[in-house]
Amino acid sequence: MNYRDLAATIIENIGGKENVNQVVHCATRLRFRLKDEAKAKTDVLKKTSGVLSVINAGGQYQVVIGPDVAQVYQEVVDLGGFEAMAQVPDDEPKKEQNKLSALLEFIASIFQPIIPPITAGGLIKAVMALLVTLNLLDKTTQTYSLLSAFADAPFYFLPVLLASSAAKRFKCNQFIAMALGGILIYPSFITMVTEAKAAGTGIAMFGIPITLASYSSSVIPIILGVWFMSYVEKYMNKVSPKAIKFFSVPMVSLVVSGIVTLAVLGPIGTWVGNILAAFFKWLDSTASWAVPTLVGTLSPLLVMTGTHYGLIPIGVNNLATAGFDTVVGPGMLASNVAQGAAGFAVAVRSKNKQTKELAASAGLTGVLGITEPVLYGINLKFVYPLIGAMIGGFTGGLYMGIMKTGRYAAGSPGLLVLPGYIGGEGMTNFVNACIGTGVAIVVSFIATFVLFGIYAKQGKLDAEETGAGVTTETNTEVITAKCGDKDIVSVADGKILSKDEILDDMFKEETMGKTIGVDPVNGIIVSPANGTLEMVYETGHAFAVRTNNGRGILVHIGINTVELKGQGFKTLKKQGETVKAGEPIVEVDDEAVKKAGYSMQTFTVITETEDGDEITFEASGDVTKGQKIGA
Structure with a gap:
């Protein structure tokens, strides 16, 4: 990822640096306060490579980046000249904001800075308990007393x-x-x-x-x-x-x-x-399973609405007053690892290379306690992994609730804070935390894996995710190769253009032959039919296919893109090769083309036909590459 280029794109599409009052970042998001949110091009940002999602809530315009957010933030600050910017002044016009969300966020902002020291103190206690259990540390020694001071000081x-x-x-x-x-x-x-x-x-x-x-x-x-x-x-x-x-x-x-x-x-x-x-003591004694189960199930929704902020003070207060927390920590631990496991299931099931890579990396950060990348980049996008994660969070939270599992240290709930569950008499609490975590991971993975198949059968997933019409490094079969020699397929994912939407008069008037246009949503351009790759332009902006039944088909990528002299275009096939309908021919850096000021409208033109050969294009609306659009 080129952090500087991404930062420049973000600044450009939030209305420029002049539209920024303030920018900060958290573990996964850039958080902007904009002067005029209407100037932000949210749709463009959501499609930008490196941006997982865009959220406009609580008076903040949030761009979800993931684990690389700190590096992107530094480039944003550098490019925008925001180093000297102060907090939004008191007389700044206030944004519309949900009062409950604002209150919870305010309270949480007081507690968030103190989490590192109390996490350190809790984990020191956990390590001490482990060392005592293993007979490696004697409670009567000065070393134990001094370590106790280290552990207790943040709480005292x-x-x-x-x-x-x-x-x-x-x-x-x-x-x-x-x-x-x-x-x-x-x-x-x-x-x-x-x-x-x-x-x-x-x-x-x-x-x-x-x-x-x-x-x-x-x-x-x-x-x-x-x-x-x-x-x-x-x-x-x-x-x-x-x-x-x-x-x-x-x-x-x-x-x-x-x-x-x-x-x-x-x-x-x-x-x-x-x-x-x-x-909470009464709740723990009467229905210890209830809260961890609800938190484990609903945490993704709480994060989406910002109401998860209200849980942080409760957990800290429990740790400070009782020394352990059975209310917040266990449920959020089950939820976080379940979301990560759902990401891993998507990485296994999806046939889309980009989705697989994102799901795997986001899944890893999820099980380690940072869920925004997998939540916004994968689970919300496809829905079925969100459902799988909630099922996993439910079962893991229920188990830990029934077993009255509690944490003895704060921290971002994930695998790395499991030592924080060491405490009490023996290792029972820690073992139950590990079992509950394992249950959440396994159930979430299986549920997501099964739901993928159900959603695929119901047609709720596009061809790129299921592998239909896609060539990958591990699966060279092209499903659309089953098309007949007369069939013509869409050369890209996107929206079929009406005549009025076509920006180039030559293609609009079908000067070169019967034409259909598509506005691509990504940069993969495929063959429109079975045949031979008769010509590939050096600039990569166009290619021609001679079909098995003698038709000549020209695919022209973008308008006036020949002027780019091949910049942003990568040809995947060579002239003279046999190609199949739906097989990728050219890969385009569509964002770079658009940034250079060129339209990405792509046209399929029937340049030659046999006598009596009539071609009808039937498609309209959204299409996927490899989808039959004419014959």
Whole structure:
């Protein structure tokens, strides 16, 4: 993949760099905020090689690239000169956005930056548990104690980590927010709370009673505290004289926010967190299978709608408060590996080389935890693998739910985070996670494999996917070779052109003979009939076939494309070779031809016939290469 060329194409088709307010990227997508979304050529981008899909949702114009997104992003930034671009200003006109989706995305954006440290902490715990089980680590040693500190630190100091990321989202001073988080876990404060609880007394500040609560590993209290602090800071910035603003703003922000957080917001956050913990504990005891099963089944749909953002805080809160998560992680693990397995099944079943390659690579990233490439590039495109993946996610999630399987570490749910399921007594939890993952993979693969056959029989898959009319390296049989010598087939996938749609007057008026045109959707051009390749132009833009019954047929690719002097054209057959209807003759870089300013309209012209030979073209609408269109 040429990242720079792809970046240039993307910038051109989103309306140019002048139409961009902001561009960022996540694990698989370029996320643009455009000034005018109407200027974006979505249909063109969707057909661009290297682009898996285009999604316009939540006020963002998202171009799905896959694992190479970081490289493409760097080229986009370089070509567009976006290095110095700031966040969208507050007075920027707001885009229409679903309020629930926006809220969930906002909350998730606070938690996403802290996932790496808590993932590290959880995995360290998992490795320690494994080493203890194998008698390679003694719990009484200093090494074990120090490793415990490494593992527990991200969770103990969670209020500080969350304060940092929350401050960025609430647009207030990041370091004052971290200091606020530090107050909640300050040793002297914890000691005062512990002693007051033991003595049955209380503590107060300026006569204001402080709730006796513990905030280490807490989630909600600090978020509420930083939210309140953002308003205090803005107010102080507005009213403080410039001469004293340097110290007045941070001092008042920390003191006022600290008191309000300890006295009011912290207890509220603790109460909410306890309610959530109690709810999930009740759910786990009454129907432990339900949530993992639903999450395993519906995760692809949640990702498509953006509502999966709401699961991230729940999982993090469970890990922080209970030390493990049976609600979010297992279901998403089953769903992700099932989507990857569906991609592998498509790679095995499809006869289209490009689809096979994409499905295999996207399937690999899927089972490793990044599902957007396989979801948007394969599963949604063909539908049947999406159904297969949901069936696999259902069975894997159901098994792990019944077995009450839980994760002890966060991370992108996939094969690489399986060590995060090591914990508790023995290895039972880890074994069940492996079994549930295996069930999801096997069931998804089989379901997708079977559904391919069903969809193919129902005619819901085109010839390129099933192998009809396609020549590949492993299957040289051309199904359309069964055509009779009088049959004429479409030379490309695309749409048959009406007379009014033909852009070249010579072909429109059938000056050279009876003509039919097609607007191709890809660059593979095939033989229109059984016969001999009588001529292949050096430029590759045209070729002629002499049919077995004596007809002369000219295939002309594009309008005025001879001017390209062969650039973008690759001939697959040589002059004088015998060819069959539907056999590929020329491969065209259609995007390069279009970018050069030429139309790709392709014409099949009957230049010679025997006396009394009448030819009728019957096709209209969409056609596939190798499909009979006349006789």
